[in-house]
Amino acid sequence: MRRIKLFIFFFFIPLSLFAGDGDWKQFKSTHFLVYYKSAPEDTLNRLTERAEKYYNDITEELGFNRFNFWTWEERAKIYLFDTQGEYMRATGTPEWSGGEALPGTKVIRTFVTAPDFLDNILPHEMGHIIFREMVGFNNPAIPLWLEEGVASYQEKKRTPGIKAYLAGQIQKKSFMDLSGLEGFYPANSNDREKVELFYLESYSMLDYLISEFGKDRFVLFCQNLRDHKDLRRALALTYSFGAREELESSWKSCILR
Numbered sequence: 001m002r003r004i005k006l007f008i009f010f011f012f013i014p015l016s017l018f019a020g021d022g023d024w025k026q027f028k029s030t031h032f033l034v035y036y037k038s039a040p041e042d043t044l045n046r047l048t049e050r051a052e053k054y055y056n057d058i059t060e061e062l063g064f065n066r067f068n069f070w071t072w073e074e075r076a077k078i079y080l081f082d083t084q085g086e087y088m089r090a091t092g093t094p095e096w097s098g099g100e101a102l103p104g105t106k107v108i109r110t111f112v113t114a115p116d117f118l119d120n121i122l123p124h125e126m127g128h129i130i131f132r133e134m135v136g137f138n139n140p141a142i143p144l145w146l147e148e149g150v151a152s153y154q155e156k157k158r159t160p161g162i163k164a165y166l167a168g169q170i171q172k173k174s175f176m177d178l179s180g181l182e183g184f185y186p187a188n189s190n191d192r193e194k195v196e197l198f199y200l201e202s203y204s205m206l207d208y209l210i211s212e213f214g215k216d217r218f219v220l221f222c223q224n225l226r227d228h229k230d231l232r233r234a235l236a237l238t239y240s241f242g243a244r245e246e247l248e249s250s251w252k253s254c255i256l257r
């Protein structure tokens with residue numbers, strides 16, 4: 001998700017606060033514990049089947065080797081609220097948010113009727129957790145666009161025509177440049193159009209890095225981010241971009257060609 005302020009939460013709020021009220025029931029699969037209130041069993045079965053599938057697919061798609069296994073005590077926790085109202089009250093997220101991840105505690109929170117939950121929100125939130133396991137939970141070098149790009153890259157349903165739309169935005173000069181992306185916090189914004197642009201560009205940047213330079217290079221980029229905690233250095237070491245602006249201009253020419 002859509003998390004910046006959530007990072008602040010997860011350092012200070014004990015997990016028991018989420019699990020503590022006795023209304024939650026628990027549903028288990030190999031790598032997940034689902035906490036729910038009145039979701040029907042077939043919803044829980046479908047949810048855990050998909051989550052188990054994404055557990056393998058996402059690492060595979062990003063080229064990561066898993067070294068943290070989500071078994072037994074290490075299972076990820078999914079809190080499934082009955083309604084969007086309960087979800088928003090508990091999480092403080094804006095109305096457009098369909099789910100959020102607290103990567104440090106491997107918690108995902110969402111609600112039963114969240115649109116596109118199984119196809120988009122679930123893999124998106126799992127992408128956040130798996131990416132952070134790779135680059136480090138407390139790594140300050142990770143810009144939000146990169147994090148949201150990795151997460152959005154996992155979504156299964158895409159708006160058609162993203163490239164043409166972004167090309168139009170670039171030509172009209174109404175796209176967000178990299179420093180614009182870095183200074184934008186979707187969780188604090190109710191400007192849906194801008195939020196949408198932020199996510200599309202973040203996705204597109206990731207798609208560019210992986211399709212242009214390959215998965216192995218992306219794994220190396222993540223390792224450089226993890227080891228050096230410095231975006232500029234990781235970009236230079238991995239992709240030979242001397243500055244962020246070089247990444248931006250080469251992404252732009254790819255979109256426009």
Ligand SMILES: [Zn+2]
Nearest residue numbers: 001002148151
């Ligand atoms: Zn996200």
